[in-house]
Amino acid sequence: MAARTMSPNLALNQLVAERQAAGEQIVHLAFGEARLPVLPEMAQQLALGASENAYGPVAGGPAVREAAAxxxxxxxxxxxxxxxxLAPGSKALLLALQLVYPGDVLLPRPAWNSYAPQARYAGKQVFGVPIPAECGGVPDPAALRETVARARAAGHDPRILILTLPDNPTGTLATPELVRQLAAYAQEEDLLIVSDEIYRDLLxxxxxxxxxxxxxxxxxxVVTNGLSKSFGLGGWRSGVARFPANELGERLRTDVVTFASESWSALAxxxxxxxxxxxSEPPVIRQRLAASARLHGAVARAVYEVFVDAGADCRPPTGGFYVYPDFEPMRDVLAQHGITDSDTLQRHxxxxxxxxxxxxxxxxxxxxALRFKAATSLLYGHSRAEQQAALDSADPVRLPHLAQVLGVLAESFGKLCGSRR
Ligand SMILES: Cc1ncc(COP(=O)(O)O)c(C=O)c1O
Structure with missing residues (x-):
């Protein structure tokens, strides 16, 4: 079995934490955590649930499944x-799906960094398919056809298509037209679609x-979602999957629940x-979702502008909290610093x-390629008070702590690329 290394985003997050603990100022754009204060009403509910100490049904109890439905x-x-x-995070559900459904995996390229390692744990081949010019999270339909034909000709058996709507890492959403085309293709070729919609409420x-x-x-x-991104509750570990209402869905769901019964047992x-x-989305939840989507949008757009001003090409972000610039137009300038690929760009x-x-x-x-992912959601502040102020502000990028870090970022990229202003 190939040597495995720790998920790169988690590894980098630890490295950043060590450097910060040593007193260094780091602009941390390397970890997709929505760092926002816990909504007090959510904390209250969790406390209320503390007296629940039975294992309960593996798929989740009736109340939570009813709410999810x-x-x-x-x-x-x-x-x-x-x-x-329900499960402790959608990551567990995505892995379970790959373990119980046969065939190889088709992924947009680039894609969230855990899909491919999960596929390999499941003994599958991974086929990355370039994304269209306008958005990420989905493969370009023509390139998908070509990839499937090539994979089959080489004796592989691609059967699972993973889509991310909206996307990590590009922060963009596929259009309904693209989704229709890909769904029709999946029907033609009998592919299972796994639609990862964990950023859905953050348009x-x-x-x-x-x-x-x-x-x-x-x-x-199969649709997956969870509380990690929309509510900034990644550490609480709560995810959900919705299966088709047919024989395939029942079989898949039974297989995932069987796997769960041998691994995580149930969502806590x-x-x-x-x-x-x-x-169940009472008003306080809907307000929080709307406020966080607004904040993610404002900060992602500000970071996007920093990259574009520095000379990068970039898809304008429309959902979630990521920006994925391409510094190809600045290749010659970057080469003068010894930057020739994405690894040297990240290191520099x-x-x-x-x-x-x-x-x-x-x-x-x-x-x-000279591309990287910038997660913008750790910029909201170090303290709960700063994060709350960002959430409450009509114009968060003008708050002093956000303006300061965006200024540092603009200065860094200005220096890197030779200020064009
Ligand atoms: C696209 C995508 N899917 C799934 C996950 C995992 O989420 P969870 O916390 O529900 O396991 C992440 C987290 O980074 C993600 O970005």
Whole structure:
């Protein structure tokens, strides 16, 4: 078995923490955690759940599955509680899906860094397919056809297509038209679609049209989601999957629950209480979602402008809290600093400017490209008070602590690329 290394974003996060503890000023853009204060009402629910100490049903108890079914139904996906499985994080559910469903995996390239290692743990081959010019999270349809044909000709058996809507790492959302095309192709080729919708409630403009593949290919789409991103509760570990309402869905769900029964047993019972509250979406939850989406949008756009001003190409971010610039137009300038690929770009930014980013090749992208992922959600402040002020502000990028860090970033990239202003 190939040597395995720790997930690169978690490894980098630890390195940054060590350097910060040693007193260094680091602009941390290398970890996708929505660092926001816990909503007091959520903390209250968790405390209420503390007296729940039974293991409970593996898929989750009736109350939380009912709440999840309501959540999906309100998003245009009519759902019965029996289609739902809860777990300690959607990462566990994504791994379980890959373990129980046969065939190789098709991924957008670049993609979130855990899909490919999970596929390899499941003994699968991974086929990365370039993303379209306008957005990430989905493969370019023409390139997908070519990849599938090539993989089959080489004796492989691609059967799972993973989509991220909106996307990590590009911070963009595939259009309904693209989703329709990919769903039709999946139907033609009998692919299972795994639609990772963990950033769904973080569209910067709530009017952005959203189409889940589960609306157009309901018979073959599993949707995953969770509390980690939309509520900034990554450490609470709560995820959910919705399976198709047919024989395939029942079989898959049974297989995932069987795997769960041998591994995590169930979502922690107190967490089920908190998750049921979040997914039932009372007004306080809806307000928090709207405020955090606004904040993510404002800061992601400000960081996007820093990169574009420095000379990069970049898709404007529309959802979640990521920006994925391409410094190809600045290749000659960067070469003067010894930067020739995504690895040297990441290293130089960290060593010279204390700016931590995640190099594109760690996300499956071409190692020779000058691309990286910047997660913008750790910029909201170090203290709870700063983070809350960012959340409450109508114009967060003007708050002194945010303006300061954005200034440092602009200065660093200005120096790197030779200020063009
Ligand atoms: C695209 C994507 N899917 C899934 C996850 C994992 O989320 P969870 O905390 O639910 O395991 C992440 C977290 O970074 C993510 O970015």
């Amino acid at each position: 309501g959540y999906f139904t309100r998003r245009g996906l009519p759902t019965d509680p029996d289609q739902v499985v 910067h403009d709530p009017a952005t049209p959203y189409l889940s593949p589960a609306e157009v290919a309901p018979e073959r789409t 019972a107190p967490m089920q209480v908190a998750t049921a509250f979040a997914l 930014l960290f060593a010279e400017f204390g700016v931590a980013v995640l190099a594109g090749h760690l996300l499956g992208d071409d190692p020779g």
